[in-house]
Amino acid sequence: MAEEKMKILYLMRILLEETDQDHILNAEQLCQKMESRYALTCNRKTIYSDIDRLKKYGLMVQQLKGDKQGYFVEDRKFSLPELKLLVDAVQVSKFITKTKSRELIAKLETLTSKENAKQLQRDVVIYNRVKTDNDAIYDNVDVIYKAIFRNRQICFLYCEWSLDGTLVPRKGGAIYEISPWALTWDDENYYMVGYDESAGKIKHYRIDKMKSVSISEKQRTGKENFENFDLASFASKTFGMFGGRDENVTLQCDNSLVGVVYDRFGKDIMIKPEGEDHFLAHVLVTVSRQFYGWLTAVGSGIQIVEPATLRTEYLQYMKEITDAYSQ
Numbered sequence: 001m002a003e004e005k006m007k008i009l010y011l012m013r014i015l016l017e018e019t020d021q022d023h024i025l026n027a028e029q030l031c032q033k034m035e036s037r038y039a040l041t042c043n044r045k046t047i048y049s050d051i052d053r054l055k056k057y058g059l060m061v062q063q064l065k066g067d068k069q070g071y072f073v074e075d076r077k078f079s080l081p082e083l084k085l086l087v088d089a090v091q092v093s094k095f096i097t098k099t100k101s102r103e104l105i106a107k108l109e110t111l112t113s114k115e116n117a118k119q120l121q122r123d124v125v126i127y128n129r130v131k132t133d134n135d136a137i138y139d140n141v142d143v144i145y146k147a148i149f150r151n152r153q154i155c156f157l158y159c160e161w162s163l164d165g166t167l168v169p170r171k172g173g174a175i176y177e178i179s180p181w182a183l184t185w186d187d188e189n190y191y192m193v194g195y196d197e198s199a200g201k202i203k204h205y206r207i208d209k210m211k212s213v214s215i216s217e218k219q220r221t222g223k224e225n226f227e228n229f230d231l232a233s234f235a236s237k238t239f240g241m242f243g244g245r246d247e248n249v250t251l252q253c254d255n256s257l258v259g260v261v262y263d264r265f266g267k268d269i270m271i272k273p274e275g276e277d278h279f280l281a282h283v284l285v286t287v288s289r290q291f292y293g294w295l296t297a298v299g300s301g302i303q304i305v306e307p308a309t310l311r312t313e314y315l316q317y318m319k320e321i322t323d324a325y326s327q
Contacts, residue, residue, distance in 0.1 A: 008050045020113040024070035095190045143213045153216040161259040165267045179220035195222025251281045254301040292317045
């Protein structure tokens with residue numbers, strides 16, 4: 001009797017995992033799969049009656065008649081294009097680690113048939129994409145949302161990159177105590193936007209650079225600062241995807257800018273000390289006016305060393321700008 005009760009559940013699993021509009025199974029094929037996968041015997045008559053029960057339960061099983069007869073599950077929580085979109089978003093998200101990306105995509109694959117899931121098992125082609133290696137970001141986000149829900153402040157260590165590629169606490173390990181009010185995703189990074197009562201102003205913090213995040217017993221402050229707060233305006237920046245040619249570039253950088261370099265190019269790049277105050281970074285860049293704009297924004301702390309032709313080209317770029325202002 002228990003085996004008979006399990007049959008309908010296994011039938012539902014087969015229909016969900018192996019059928020869709022392009023992959024149809026008839027009653028005989030369903031019986032064969034029940035026997036080969038679960039060692040359960042059945043016949044077409046019991047398949048028909050079990051499918052009727054599943055329809056009454058709410059499973060959207062459709063039947064095709066004619067030359068190609070059989071059954072398939074039509075309605076699912078997500079369509080295949082929607083799942084592809086979600087997979088692409090996971091693949092390119094900088095703040096999601098490679099390991100977590102694989103785990104999330106594997107879960108998304110269970111929301112469609114096995115055949116359709118094969119279409120989700122692909123790599124999105126993204127050049128120079130940097131992935132974080134900090135799995136703690138997921139726990140941090142959870143703690144922050146709980147603090148917002150409970151109207152509590154949070155305490156944490158805020159870190160920065162060192163030359164050896166590790167995160168070290170700022171301010172000698174001082175504890176930050178901030179009232180979290182919002183989370184935002186900008187330029188492939190996840191930020192918390194909160195109110196710093198000691199400074200009396202709104203600040204934002206990279207969540208992957210936060211350590212030892214905990215919920216305080218203190219209630220949040222700064223509510224009046226967020227009553228008319230425009231998060232989109234606060235977070236908006238122009239960061240376009242522009243084409244160009246690839247170049248291996250050597251940059252001479254002030255030691256204080258190591259975090260800027262790691263954020264832009266990732267921690268797998270080759271760097272080496274250059275005197276007491278500088279280091280050399282060997283990076284692959286897509287040369288464009290946007291790359292030159294980034295260099296200009298950073299300022300004199302980063303300079304192109306090689307190739308010499310690129311250094312000359314950048315000087316010409318800046319000359320065009322200064323010439324335009326001198327007219």
